[in-house]
Amino acid sequence: MSAHLCPDLEVLFAELEEGEGPALDHAADCEACSAVLEEHRLMEQDLYRLADPLPPPTLVASVMARVAAEPVPQRREVWSGLAILMTSLLGGLGYLVMSDQALGRLGTGVASFLVEGRLFAEGVLSGARALWSTEGLAVAAILAFLLLTSLAGLKRLAGSAPTPSEA
Ligand SMILES: [Zn+2]
Incomplete structure:
Protein backbone atom coordinates (compact mmCIF):
# COMPACT_ATOMS: atom_id res chain seq x y z
CA MET A 1 0.00 0.00 0.00
CA SER A 2 1.20 3.48 -0.71
CA ALA A 3 1.91 6.05 1.96
CA HIS A 4 -0.87 8.43 1.04
CA LEU A 5 -3.46 5.83 2.05
CA CYS A 6 -2.14 5.61 5.63
CA PRO A 7 -4.86 6.48 8.15
CA ASP A 8 -4.67 9.36 10.55
CA LEU A 9 -2.60 8.40 13.59
CA GLU A 10 -5.46 9.38 15.92
CA VAL A 11 -7.76 6.97 14.08
CA LEU A 12 -5.08 4.29 14.17
CA PHE A 13 -4.54 4.63 17.93
CA ALA A 14 -8.29 4.79 18.55
CA GLU A 15 -8.70 1.51 16.70
CA LEU A 16 -5.72 0.12 18.58
CA GLU A 17 -7.62 0.81 21.83
CA GLU A 18 -10.72 -0.90 20.44
CA GLY A 19 -8.68 -3.75 19.10
CA GLU A 20 -10.09 -3.71 15.56
CA GLY A 21 -10.82 -1.44 12.60
CA PRO A 22 -9.87 -0.72 9.02
CA ALA A 23 -6.90 1.45 10.01
CA LEU A 24 -5.56 -1.39 12.16
CA ASP A 25 -6.06 -3.81 9.28
CA HIS A 26 -4.13 -1.44 7.07
CA ALA A 27 -1.34 -1.16 9.65
CA ALA A 28 -0.85 -4.92 9.64
CA ASP A 29 0.17 -4.75 5.97
CA CYS A 30 1.85 -1.32 6.03
CA GLU A 31 5.49 -1.04 7.02
CA ALA A 32 5.26 2.61 8.05
CA CYS A 33 2.15 2.13 10.22
CA SER A 34 3.55 -1.05 11.76
CA ALA A 35 6.66 0.89 12.72
CA VAL A 36 4.51 3.59 14.30
CA LEU A 37 2.48 1.02 16.22
CA GLU A 38 5.62 -0.80 17.37
CA GLU A 39 7.11 2.48 18.58
CA HIS A 40 3.85 3.24 20.37
CA ARG A 41 3.84 -0.22 21.97
CA LEU A 42 7.41 0.18 23.27
CA MET A 43 6.66 3.66 24.60
CA GLU A 44 3.55 2.36 26.36
CA GLN A 45 5.63 -0.42 27.89
CA ASP A 46 8.09 2.14 29.26
CA LEU A 47 5.23 4.24 30.62
CA TYR A 48 3.73 1.26 32.40
CA ARG A 49 7.11 0.46 33.87
CA LEU A 50 7.40 4.06 35.12
CA ALA A 51 3.83 4.20 36.38
CA ASP A 52 4.11 0.92 38.27
CA PRO A 53 6.40 1.54 41.23
CA LEU A 54 5.13 -1.48 43.10
CA PRO A 55 8.09 -3.44 44.47
CA PRO A 56 8.26 -7.17 44.02
CA PRO A 57 6.03 -9.00 46.52
CA THR A 58 9.08 -10.53 48.16
CA LEU A 59 10.57 -7.13 49.01
CA VAL A 60 8.76 -6.61 52.32
CA ALA A 61 9.70 -10.06 53.50
CA SER A 62 13.34 -9.61 52.55
CA VAL A 63 13.51 -6.19 54.22
CA MET A 64 11.91 -7.54 57.39
CA ALA A 65 14.40 -10.42 57.39
CA ARG A 66 17.28 -7.97 57.04
CA VAL A 67 15.92 -5.79 59.86
CA ALA A 68 15.53 -8.84 62.09
CA ALA A 69 19.08 -9.94 61.28
CA GLU A 70 20.53 -6.51 62.13
CA PRO A 71 18.92 -5.09 65.27
CA VAL A 72 19.91 -1.55 66.18
ZN1 LIG B 1 0.18 2.89 6.55
Whole structure:
Protein backbone atom coordinates (compact mmCIF):
# COMPACT_ATOMS: atom_id res chain seq x y z
CA MET A 1 0.00 0.00 0.00
CA SER A 2 1.20 3.48 -0.71
CA ALA A 3 1.91 6.05 1.96
CA HIS A 4 -0.87 8.43 1.04
CA LEU A 5 -3.46 5.83 2.05
CA CYS A 6 -2.14 5.61 5.63
CA PRO A 7 -4.86 6.48 8.15
CA ASP A 8 -4.67 9.36 10.55
CA LEU A 9 -2.60 8.40 13.59
CA GLU A 10 -5.46 9.38 15.92
CA VAL A 11 -7.76 6.97 14.08
CA LEU A 12 -5.08 4.29 14.17
CA PHE A 13 -4.54 4.63 17.93
CA ALA A 14 -8.29 4.79 18.55
CA GLU A 15 -8.70 1.51 16.70
CA LEU A 16 -5.72 0.12 18.58
CA GLU A 17 -7.62 0.81 21.83
CA GLU A 18 -10.72 -0.90 20.44
CA GLY A 19 -8.68 -3.75 19.10
CA GLU A 20 -10.09 -3.71 15.56
CA GLY A 21 -10.82 -1.44 12.60
CA PRO A 22 -9.87 -0.72 9.02
CA ALA A 23 -6.90 1.45 10.01
CA LEU A 24 -5.56 -1.39 12.16
CA ASP A 25 -6.06 -3.81 9.28
CA HIS A 26 -4.13 -1.44 7.07
CA ALA A 27 -1.34 -1.16 9.65
CA ALA A 28 -0.85 -4.92 9.64
CA ASP A 29 0.17 -4.75 5.97
CA CYS A 30 1.85 -1.32 6.03
CA GLU A 31 5.49 -1.04 7.02
CA ALA A 32 5.26 2.61 8.05
CA CYS A 33 2.15 2.13 10.22
CA SER A 34 3.55 -1.05 11.76
CA ALA A 35 6.66 0.89 12.72
CA VAL A 36 4.51 3.59 14.30
CA LEU A 37 2.48 1.02 16.22
CA GLU A 38 5.62 -0.80 17.37
CA GLU A 39 7.11 2.48 18.58
CA HIS A 40 3.85 3.24 20.37
CA ARG A 41 3.84 -0.22 21.97
CA LEU A 42 7.41 0.18 23.27
CA MET A 43 6.66 3.66 24.60
CA GLU A 44 3.55 2.36 26.36
CA GLN A 45 5.63 -0.42 27.89
CA ASP A 46 8.09 2.14 29.26
CA LEU A 47 5.23 4.24 30.62
CA TYR A 48 3.73 1.26 32.40
CA ARG A 49 7.11 0.46 33.87
CA LEU A 50 7.40 4.06 35.12
CA ALA A 51 3.83 4.20 36.38
CA ASP A 52 4.11 0.92 38.27
CA PRO A 53 6.40 1.54 41.23
CA LEU A 54 5.13 -1.48 43.10
CA PRO A 55 8.09 -3.44 44.47
CA PRO A 56 8.26 -7.17 44.02
CA PRO A 57 6.03 -9.00 46.52
CA THR A 58 9.08 -10.53 48.16
CA LEU A 59 10.57 -7.13 49.01
CA VAL A 60 8.76 -6.61 52.32
CA ALA A 61 9.70 -10.06 53.50
CA SER A 62 13.34 -9.61 52.55
CA VAL A 63 13.51 -6.19 54.22
CA MET A 64 11.91 -7.54 57.39
CA ALA A 65 14.40 -10.42 57.39
CA ARG A 66 17.28 -7.97 57.04
CA VAL A 67 15.92 -5.79 59.86
CA ALA A 68 15.53 -8.84 62.09
CA ALA A 69 19.08 -9.94 61.28
CA GLU A 70 20.53 -6.51 62.13
CA PRO A 71 18.92 -5.09 65.27
CA VAL A 72 19.91 -1.55 66.18
CA PRO A 73 22.87 -1.98 68.49
CA GLN A 74 22.27 -0.79 72.02
CA ARG A 75 25.63 0.91 71.93
CA ARG A 76 24.22 3.41 69.43
CA GLU A 77 21.53 4.39 71.95
CA VAL A 78 24.17 4.92 74.62
CA TRP A 79 26.26 7.02 72.24
CA SER A 80 23.29 9.21 71.33
CA GLY A 81 22.63 9.75 75.04
CA LEU A 82 26.28 10.68 75.57
CA ALA A 83 26.14 12.98 72.54
CA ILE A 84 23.20 14.82 74.07
CA LEU A 85 25.08 15.19 77.35
CA MET A 86 28.25 16.42 75.64
CA THR A 87 26.32 18.89 73.51
CA SER A 88 24.61 20.25 76.58
CA LEU A 89 27.89 20.62 78.47
CA LEU A 90 29.68 22.25 75.52
CA GLY A 91 26.74 24.57 74.99
CA GLY A 92 26.81 25.59 78.64
CA LEU A 93 30.58 26.11 78.51
CA GLY A 94 30.27 28.20 75.37
CA TYR A 95 27.58 30.31 76.93
CA LEU A 96 29.66 30.92 80.07
CA VAL A 97 32.66 31.98 77.97
CA MET A 98 30.52 34.28 75.89
CA SER A 99 28.77 35.80 78.91
CA ASP A 100 32.18 36.32 80.58
CA GLN A 101 33.20 38.44 77.59
CA ALA A 102 29.89 40.25 77.73
CA LEU A 103 30.33 40.95 81.43
CA GLY A 104 33.89 42.17 80.76
CA ARG A 105 32.62 44.66 78.18
CA LEU A 106 29.92 45.77 80.56
CA GLY A 107 32.54 46.36 83.30
CA THR A 108 34.69 48.42 80.92
CA GLY A 109 31.69 50.50 79.97
CA VAL A 110 30.78 51.11 83.58
CA ALA A 111 34.37 52.06 84.44
CA SER A 112 34.65 54.58 81.60
CA PHE A 113 31.37 56.16 82.57
CA LEU A 114 32.55 56.40 86.17
CA VAL A 115 35.68 58.18 84.97
CA GLU A 116 33.72 60.58 82.77
CA GLY A 117 31.47 61.75 85.52
CA ARG A 118 29.86 60.79 88.74
CA LEU A 119 26.55 62.18 87.50
CA PHE A 120 26.24 59.31 85.09
CA ALA A 121 27.48 56.75 87.55
CA GLU A 122 24.26 56.18 89.37
CA GLY A 123 22.17 55.89 86.20
CA VAL A 124 24.71 53.60 84.59
CA LEU A 125 24.97 51.46 87.69
CA SER A 126 21.21 51.05 87.86
CA GLY A 127 21.29 50.18 84.18
CA ALA A 128 24.05 47.70 84.85
CA ARG A 129 22.05 46.27 87.70
CA ALA A 130 19.12 45.85 85.28
CA LEU A 131 21.46 44.12 82.83
CA TRP A 132 22.75 41.90 85.61
CA SER A 133 19.25 40.83 86.52
CA THR A 134 18.52 40.18 82.84
CA GLU A 135 21.73 38.18 82.59
CA GLY A 136 20.76 36.33 85.72
CA LEU A 137 17.43 35.41 84.20
CA ALA A 138 19.17 34.25 81.04
CA VAL A 139 21.64 32.18 83.06
CA ALA A 140 18.81 30.64 85.04
CA ALA A 141 16.95 29.82 81.84
CA ILE A 142 20.09 28.33 80.26
CA LEU A 143 20.83 26.29 83.39
CA ALA A 144 17.25 25.01 83.48
CA PHE A 145 17.52 24.07 79.80
CA LEU A 146 20.85 22.34 80.40
CA LEU A 147 19.41 20.47 83.36
CA LEU A 148 16.44 19.29 81.30
CA THR A 149 18.57 18.21 78.32
CA SER A 150 21.05 16.48 80.62
CA LEU A 151 18.18 14.68 82.32
CA ALA A 152 16.89 13.69 78.87
CA GLY A 153 20.33 12.35 78.03
CA LEU A 154 20.53 10.46 81.33
CA LYS A 155 17.05 9.10 80.76
CA ARG A 156 18.15 7.86 77.35
CA LEU A 157 21.17 6.21 78.95
CA ALA A 158 19.07 4.66 81.67
CA GLY A 159 16.39 3.57 79.20
CA SER A 160 18.88 1.82 76.94
CA ALA A 161 20.78 0.18 79.80
CA PRO A 162 19.96 -3.50 80.22
CA THR A 163 17.62 -4.35 83.05
CA PRO A 164 19.04 -6.47 85.90
CA SER A 165 17.23 -9.55 84.58
CA GLU A 166 18.81 -9.05 81.16
CA ALA A 167 22.27 -8.41 82.57
ZN1 LIG B 1 0.18 2.89 6.55
